[in-house]
Amino acid sequence: MVNFKQEIAKEIAEVTNLDSKELENYIEIPPNSDLGDYAFPCFKLAKELRKAPPMIANDIKENIKIDEKIIEKIEVVGGYLNIYVNKQTLAKEVLEDVAKNKEKYGSSDIGKGKNVVIDYSAPNIAKPFHIGHLRSTVIGGALYKIYNFLGYNSVGINFLGDWGLQFGKVMAGIKLWKDEYDFKNDEMSSILKTYIRFNKEEKEKPELTDLARAEFKKLEDGDQETYKLWEHIRKISLENYEKTYKLLNSKFDSYNGEAYYNDKMEPVVEELKEKGLLKESQGAQVVDLEKYNMPPCIIITSAGTTIYATRDLASLEDRMNTYNFDKAIYVVGNEQALHFKQVFATAKYLGIDEKYTNGLKHVPFGMVQLKTGKMSTREGNIIKLEDLLNEAIEKSKKIIEEKNPNLENKEEVAKMVGVGAVIFNDLSNNRIKDEIFDWDIMLNFNGETGPYVQYICVRTKSLLEKAGYIPNIQDVDVSKLNDEDSKNIITTLYNFNQTLNNVTEKEEPSILARYLVTLAEQYSSFYNNCHILDQEKEIKDARLYLTYMVKTVLEKGLNLLGIKVPNKM
Numbered sequence: 001m002v003n004f005k006q007e008i009a010k011e012i013a014e015v016t017n018l019d020s021k022e023l024e025n026y027i028e029i030p031p032n033s034d035l036g037d038y039a040f041p042c043f044k045l046a047k048e049l050r051k052a053p054p055m056i057a058n059d060i061k062e063n064i065k066i067d068e069k070i071i072e073k074i075e076v077v078g079g080y081l082n083i084y085v086n087k088q089t090l091a092k093e094v095l096e097d098v099a100k101n102k103e104k105y106g107s108s109d110i111g112k113g114k115n116v117v118i119d120y121s122a123p124n125i126a127k128p129f130h131i132g133h134l135r136s137t138v139i140g141g142a143l144y145k146i147y148n149f150l151g152y153n154s155v156g157i158n159f160l161g162d163w164g165l166q167f168g169k170v171m172a173g174i175k176l177w178k179d180e181y182d183f184k185n186d187e188m189s190s191i192l193k194t195y196i197r198f199n200k201e202e203k204e205k206p207e208l209t210d211l212a213r214a215e216f217k218k219l220e221d222g223d224q225e226t227y228k229l230w231e232h233i234r235k236i237s238l239e240n241y242e243k244t245y246k247l248l249n250s251k252f253d254s255y256n257g258e259a260y261y262n263d264k265m266e267p268v269v270e271e272l273k274e275k276g277l278l279k280e281s282q283g284a285q286v287v288d289l290e291k292y293n294m295p296p297c298i299i300i301t302s303a304g305t306t307i308y309a310t311r312d313l314a315s316l317e318d319r320m321n322t323y324n325f326d327k328a329i330y331v332v333g334n335e336q337a338l339h340f341k342q343v344f345a346t347a348k349y350l351g352i353d354e355k356y357t358n359g360l361k362h363v364p365f366g367m368v369q370l371k372t373g374k375m376s377t378r379e380g381n382i383i384k385l386e387d388l389l390n391e392a393i394e395k396s397k398k399i400i401e402e403k404n405p406n407l408e409n410k411e412e413v414a415k416m417v418g419v420g421a422v423i424f425n426d427l428s429n430n431r432i433k434d435e436i437f438d439w440d441i442m443l444n445f446n447g448e449t450g451p452y453v454q455y456i457c458v459r460t461k462s463l464l465e466k467a468g469y470i471p472n473i474q475d476v477d478v479s480k481l482n483d484e485d486s487k488n489i490i491t492t493l494y495n496f497n498q499t500l501n502n503v504t505e506k507e508e509p510s511i512l513a514r515y516l517v518t519l520a521e522q523y524s525s526f527y528n529n530c531h532i533l534d535q536e537k538e539i540k541d542a543r544l545y546l547t548y549m550v551k552t553v554l555e556k557g558l559n560l561l562g563i564k565v566p567n568k569m
């Protein structure tokens with residue numbers, strides 16, 4: 001496709017004698033299309049050209065060579081150049097590209113040969129998978145798919161919290177109370193109940209903590225029976241997670257978690273020692289990070305054991321060697337921001353090649369707030385993710401039952417809509433914001449929600465079905481797509497690939513979620529304003545093709561977020 005930004009930058013470079021690559025970076029997309037398709041902020045050049053921005057803008061406008069096939073007109077507004085591209089060319093380009101690439105439209109090979117490791121989900125086994133982990137699973141899953149679509153090789157890692165004192169608690173609890181819960185029929189929730197009860201009783205009976213420590217020590221020392229029990233708990237927890245992952249369409253390439261690194265930390269600790277980076281502090285071995293204005297990173301605790309940071313350092317080196325990553329992303333809650341700063345700083349101290357340390361990125365997100373306040377596993381006032389997804393599915397089923405009682409495979413559709421609503425709700429705001437969980441908002445078919453975007457996409461599918469054909473690109477006359485609604489849609493379609501690039505630059509899937517809402521709204525307006533099936537052939541074909549393009553992008557966009565689209569709803 002014509003790269004309009006590049007073309008515009010080239011022409012501005014001609015006039016100003018500045019570097020066109022740099023100019024291209026300055027070009028913005030205005031918040032509203034009345035202000036043009038692109039805007040060039042001339043104040044960026046004020047210093048270099050020693051002129052006031054409005055003067056620069058006028059100069060450029062006067063002297064720029066305009067290829068009418070590319071640029072329709074340019075207007076000066078204050079210090080800005082507002083640039084309107086040739087809509088016919090734009091439409092032709094988009095149509096041909098969709099025809100050529102079909103459901104690959106929007107993809108690219110910008111990431112070819114680059115490896116991106118994405119650490120996401122990472123629940124703590126033996127504790128419930130609660131909706132706090134939902135955020136990591138959904139944000140990481142979207143990034144995983146989007147990077148792939150842009151030609152990167154994404155590697156999804158589920159760094160399971162499968163080692164630690166919580167196992168001591170569960171195992172001690174099982175020994176104490178195994179007859180009081182239904183381990184035979186419902187092992188998973190019995191494990192969780194045991195864990196929650198243990199934490200509660202521990203407050204009154206500190207001797208329980210000693211019991212848990214003793215159990216965990218046995219595990220660490222390799223006691224066969226304890227190890228078997230651990231293995232069993234890990235296995236059934238994973239089986240349980242798989243159900244949730246299947247619903248969420250999440251995929252992982254590795255499940256190497258904390259336990260995997262348990263016997264692989266010595267080299268890192270040795271290296272830290274050799275390089276003189278370990279220092280004793282209150283009985284613990286720490287890396288001093290005063291230079292970075294951070295508290296020290298604890299490597300060996302005063303009890304002589306390794307810790308979370310030690311395992312993260314070992315896994316970092318392992319990922320470097322195994323995947324030769326260009327980027328390693330950690331999708332983990334904001335409350336662990338300091339932890340990752342410390343780990344990354346320690347990695348630099350270790351002298352790890354900059355190629356790797358520059359690619360390390362913590363991608364934080366805000367908390368999930370229920371109306372009852374912050375969630376905590378230990379207290380027991382938690383909602384399990386599986387229950388939550390099932391509730392979403394039930395609620396969707398009710399809505400479908402009301403709206404479309406004769407629909408076939410209601411079950412399947414309710415699944416896609418319910419799960420889609422939860423995923424979209426999670427992704428529709430900047431990830432760093434806290435997420436408030438509200439059923440009425442996320443299931444609203446008319447709001448900026450998953451079901452709304454799905455619904456518009458379903459509408460495009462039904463329309464194409466009703467028409468009975470998708471026109472041949474040769475039969476489409478782009479000049480028939482000259483109404484405002486069509487033009488807006490085409491501009492948005494043109495921006496699909498750029499939108500995906502923006503997502504990876506900021507590790508922010510909400511950019512795509514918002515884009516899809518905009519496209520859905522634009523199509524809805526088109527649908528209300530423009531008749532389609534009862535028009536003369538040329539108009540009908542052009543509008544059907546537009547509908548096909550919108551369907552393609554809405555469906556692909558939702559899929560990239562992990563959301564499926566039914567054929568009817």
Ligand code: ARG
Nearest residue numbers: 119122123124159161312332
């Ligand atoms: N299991 C951890 C938790 O739930 C998250 C692990 C994130 N990944 C990592 N490499 N530290 O808090």
